[in-house]
Structure formats: C-alpha cells, structure tokens
Amino acid sequence: MSNAITADGLRKRYGETQAVDGVSLEVQRGEFYGILGPNGAGKTTTMELLEGLREPDEGTAHLLGTPSWPRDPALLRRIGVQLQASAFFERLTAREQIRTFAALYGIEESHADGMLETVGLAEKADTREDKLSGGQAQRLSIACALVHDPELVFLDEPTTGLDPQARRNLWDLLRTINSSGRTVVLTTHYMDEAETLCDRVAVMDHGKVLRVGPPRSLVQELEVDTLEDVFLQLTGREYRE
Ligand SMILES: Nc1ncnc2c1ncn2[C@@H]1O[C@H](COP(=O)(O)OP(=O)(O)OP(=O)(O)O)[C@@H](O)[C@H]1O
Incomplete structure (x- = not known):
C-alpha cells in the first residue's frame, strides 16, 4: 500500500523568500507526524503544498497515492484540512x-x-x-x-493559544482520531506536544527539512536531554522568538 504522503523536492518562492527549499518526506499510513520549526521556517507553506492548496514551483506531493496538484476532487474528499x-x-x-x-x-x-x-x-x-x-x-x-x-488529516498549530487544560483535552481528541486509523500531520510550536503525540517529527528551518525521526531517537542521536535541545541544536534558535 502506498504511503499516506510522499513529497519529493518541493519548492516554493514568494518574491525574494524561498519559503520551501527542496522538501522531501514520507509519512506512513496511520502515523502521527509533526512538523517543527521556528517562525518563518516554512511549515505552513509545506503543509499547503502537501494539501494541494498551493501549486509548488517544483517538486511533487502524493497523498494516498494520488498527486495533490492539480487538485483532484476525489482526493479532497479523502483528506481533512483544519481551517482557522x-x-x-x-x-x-x-x-x-x-x-x-x-x-x-x-x-x-x-x-x-x-x-x-x-x-x-x-x-x-x-x-x-x-x-x-x-x-x-x-x-x-x-x-x-x-x-x-477523512483518511488523512492536516492540522496547523491546533493548540496555539489554548490554556493547558484545553490543550490536554485536544490532545486526547487527536489521539482518538489517530488511534481510529487516520494519519495525522500537525505543525506545532510546542515541544511537549510533539513529544507526547508524534510518532515522528521533521525539524525544519529555512525551508529545508534538517532531520526526521521519533522524538526519543532524535534526543539520543544528538546526545541531548530533550526535544527542545534537539530543536536548539539543529536550528540554533529557540522555538519561540
Ligand atoms: N503568501 C505569502 N506571501 C509572501 N511571503 C510568504 C507567504 N507565505 C509565507 N511567506 C513567507 O515564507 C516564509 C515561510 O513562511 P511559513 O508561514 O511557511 O512559515 P512557518 O514555519 O509556518 O512560520 P510560523 O511558525 O511563523 O507560522 C516566511 O518568510 C514568510 O514570511
């Protein structure tokens, strides 16, 4: 069976800004996948390219085995995109x-x-x-x-601005969604959220994916204590600037 998502060499430029600069990634079916990165790293643009909301300058994304661009109504029925x-x-x-x-x-x-x-x-x-x-x-x-x-759900910073109790309630909901077999992809600024929910995370900066792996493996590989340290070491930046 094909991956939930296969992205190959995605690029998107806005004027002088190379928002997404050659992103390739694979998300397995049923996986809970996080995209992490500092402000302006290109997370939202990457999600929009994956979702087929924007046309890439270069590269391709396949969702559930189907190209996400040009848009395909039959595919859109199979994916869920959380709008603001x-x-x-x-x-x-x-x-x-x-x-x-x-x-x-x-x-x-x-x-x-x-x-x-x-x-x-x-x-x-x-x-x-x-x-x-x-x-x-x-x-x-x-x-x-x-x-x-939908079989595949995209959430862009779903818990930003929520109080701690509301965040935890939403985490429970997202776990339920995922355990019912759906693939979930989210962006987040919260390292504890990524650690708690995600099977794997991709750390991005300057439009590129710097590293992908399960949160715990990344912590071990980089010989640090927390995912926050992983983030800091890879990007050289605090996750909230
Ligand atoms: N529609 C647009 N027009 C022009 N520039 C854009 C547009 N969308 C994004 N950008 C620029 O592209 C870069 C990546 O933005 P993007 O929103 O993808 O990053 P992000 O990682 O989601 O950031 P944040 O965490 O702040 O939401 C930024 O420099 C941003 O200013």
Missing part, C-alpha cells in the same frame, strides 16, 4: 456550522451532530461560533475538518 476559526461562516451556531460543512460533502446531519459530540461540543451546539471559547472554536474547526471521515 476565522474561516467559519458568520453568525451560525456550532451545529449549523458543522451541518453546513457536512452538506458540502453530502454527509447526513445526524453524522455531523455526532461529530460535535465526539469533540465534546454537544452542549454548545446552539452557541454561535463567535461566542465559543478559544478551545471550543478550535475543537469545532477540527470537527469540521473531520466531518467527512
């Missing part, structure tokens, strides 16, 4: 939001309502999206990305 909370439809309740996403995929309302329950938002179903807390809005955006039961 600001991408919600205005003034709809949580239930209306997720039912709207579900309708785009021809998914039944009852399934959409069930997904709200899965992310722990059943009690907030009648709350308008702008009245949800930060953590609740993040969970709603993840529920919307999952409503069509």
Whole structure:
C-alpha cells in the first residue's frame, strides 16, 4: 500500500523568500507526524503544498497515492484540512456550522451532530461560533475538518493559544482520531506536544527539512536531554522568538 504522503523536492518562492527549499518526506499510513520549526521556517507553506492548496514551483506531493496538484476532487474528499476559526461562516451556531460543512460533502446531519459530540461540543451546539471559547472554536474547526471521515488529516498549530487544560483535552481528541486509523500531520510550536503525540517529527528551518525521526531517537542521536535541545541544536534558535 502506498504511503499516506510522499513529497519529493518541493519548492516554493514568494518574491525574494524561498519559503520551501527542496522538501522531501514520507509519512506512513496511520502515523502521527509533526512538523517543527521556528517562525518563518516554512511549515505552513509545506503543509499547503502537501494539501494541494498551493501549486509548488517544483517538486511533487502524493497523498494516498494520488498527486495533490492539480487538485483532484476525489482526493479532497479523502483528506481533512483544519481551517482557522476565522474561516467559519458568520453568525451560525456550532451545529449549523458543522451541518453546513457536512452538506458540502453530502454527509447526513445526524453524522455531523455526532461529530460535535465526539469533540465534546454537544452542549454548545446552539452557541454561535463567535461566542465559543478559544478551545471550543478550535475543537469545532477540527470537527469540521473531520466531518467527512477523512483518511488523512492536516492540522496547523491546533493548540496555539489554548490554556493547558484545553490543550490536554485536544490532545486526547487527536489521539482518538489517530488511534481510529487516520494519519495525522500537525505543525506545532510546542515541544511537549510533539513529544507526547508524534510518532515522528521533521525539524525544519529555512525551508529545508534538517532531520526526521521519533522524538526519543532524535534526543539520543544528538546526545541531548530533550526535544527542545534537539530543536536548539539543529536550528540554533529557540522555538519561540
Ligand atoms: N503568501 C505569502 N506571501 C509572501 N511571503 C510568504 C507567504 N507565505 C509565507 N511567506 C513567507 O515564507 C516564509 C515561510 O513562511 P511559513 O508561514 O511557511 O512559515 P512557518 O514555519 O509556518 O512560520 P510560523 O511558525 O511563523 O507560522 C516566511 O518568510 C514568510 O514570511
């Protein structure tokens, strides 16, 4: 069976900025994969190239054995992309939001309502999206990305800005998603998050992948104490500048 993701030589330039500079990587099916890097390292652009949201200048990405560019509607149904909370439809309740996403995929309302329950938002179903807390809005955006039961899920900094309890709740949810057989790819600024959740991480800087491996193996290979040290040693930078 093909990989969940195979990327080969991806490059993307914005004016003078080489945002992604020859990224090749492989993600196995069922894997929980993290992309780490300092601000501006090229994580988000890499995700967008993988997802087929942007056209690479060079290189190719295959998702589930299919090229992600040019976009293929049949492939899009099989992947889930978490959009920022600001991408919600205005003034709809949580239930209306997720039912709207579900309708785009021809998914039944009852399934959409069930997904709200899965992310722990059943009690907030009648709350308008702008009245949800930060953590609740993040969970709603993840529920919307999952409503069509994608095999491969992309999450860009899903827990940024959440309080510690909300982060832990979201970690539980992400583990559940992954243990149900889905492949999960996320970017994060939090080393503890990467250590806790990810089977493997790719450390990026200046548009390149510097090193890939299970967090614990990277710590051993580089003979340091923590993933944070790995990050510092590879990039020469603190992960939050
Ligand atoms: N649409 C765009 N137009 C111009 N430059 C861009 C665009 N998107 C990203 N860049 C630039 O490309 C580089 C990589 O950005 P990217 O957002 O991919 O990094 P990142 O690792 O996700 O950063 P962060 O952790 O801050 O989100 C940065 O220098 C950024 O300013």
